[in-house]
Amino acid sequence: MALVPIKAGLWQPDASHSFSHKVGKAATPSEKERDRGSGHRQNREESRRMAPAAAKTTRKGPWTEQEDLQLVWFVRLxxxxxWDFLAKVSGLNRTGKSCRLRWVNYLHPGLKHGRMTPQEERLVLQLHAKWGNRWSRIARKLPGRTDNEIKNYWRTLMRKKAQERNGNAISSSSPSSSSTSSNAASHGIGSIPAGNSLDLSEVKGYTTDQIWNEIAASDSVSNLTFEEYKGGSGCSCMVGTPVASPIWEACESLWRIDTEDMTTMTSMPDFFESYCSKQRIDSQKH
DNA sequence: AAGAACTTCAACCGCCAACGT
DNA sequence: GACGTTGGCGGTTGAAGTTCT
Structure with missing residues (x-):
């Protein structure tokens, strides 16, 4: 579900129909893809492996609603x-890797979308102190959270801490050295060694067991059905209350269809096309 | 109001282990 | 055992949103 930032770090479900991207952007997916996907970063690994003709048609960059729907459909199937097979038969001009990533990090029905709860934050701190940058391992202990999400959270946290330290140092020394380049500030601390430099004082007072108990209260999400999850019943801790979104409804309807029924449905392209047309019409009405 | 600075996070890259042939 | 394929993982990037000046 697309979430709209209502203030820094706080998200609410998107009222528009954008599904896969941050909201309110003027650029269409194709424009974004042009700007980003096909530009600077070449997929060297793929280029190395694939025939030139095949490499040409592989899509990169942000996913469109239709691609998401297609992926959900074929994963269901x-x-x-x-993933490689799935990428091929789905007709998505994506790599299997890309499909898997999209599914795991965004489309999987068990995922939470929203800010980390304080309990989750504390657990991340504890587990990182224990395991270091083993993000997938940490993620397995936080139902509904992905390694990517935890990694991003951690980097943000580290950046804040680094800035706080710099701020303190600067305020006691030279104010003129306060400006850092955006990229340096944003990306320069990505490789902080595991377990180093983190002040764990904020975790003090919580034993792992206590944290686990707190998590357990909101832990049932991994056992939820798609219906329950989407309805938000298992995710009371989310900042943004889940609200029905057209594309989630479409996905959900896919989720409900029996495999047998799916095999009897003949025209997926028609389904996607009609869905997308409907969304275009609806969005024009608003 | 406008532009700069900063933040967030989706998506990509490169490496590597597991697995099949 | 060598080789190719697949998918998982951690690190990195950069577009777009937000806040600040």
Missing amino acids: FGERR
Whole structure:
């Protein structure tokens, strides 16, 4: 579900129909893809492996609603495996890797979308102190959270801490050295060694067991059905209350269809096209 | 109001282990 | 055992949103 930032770090469900991207952007997916996907970063690994003709048609960059729908559909059909195969048969001009990533980090029905709860934040701190940058391992202990999300959270946290330290140092020394380049500030601390430099004082007072108990209260999410999850019943801790979104409804309807029914449905392209047309019309009405 | 600075996070890259042939 | 394929993982990037000046 797309979430709208209502203030820094706070998100609410998107009232528009944008699904896969940050909201309110003027650029269409194709424009963004042009700007980003096909530009600077070449997929060297792929280029190395793939025939030039095949490499040309591989899409990169942000996913469109239709691609998301297609992916959900085909994952429902074939399961969460054989990503390369799935990428091929789905007709998505994406790599299997890209499909998997999109599914795991965004489309999976068990995912929470929203800020980390204080309990989750504390658990991340504890587990990172224990395991270091083993993000996937940490993520397994936080139902509904992805390694990517935790990694991003951690980097943000580290950046804040670094800035606080710099701020303190600067305020006691030279105010003129306060400006850092955006990229340096944003990306320069990505490789902080595991367990180093983190002040764990804020975790003090909580044992792992206590944290686990707190988490357990909101832990049932991983056992929820898509219906329950989307309805928000298992995710009371979310900052943004889940609200029905057209595309989630479409995905959900896909989720409900029996495999047998799916195999009898013949015209997926028509389905996607009609869905997208409807969304275009609806969005024009608003 | 406008532009600069900063923040967030989706998506990509490169590496590597597991697995099949 | 060598090789190719697949998918998982951690690190990195940069577009777009937000806040500040």
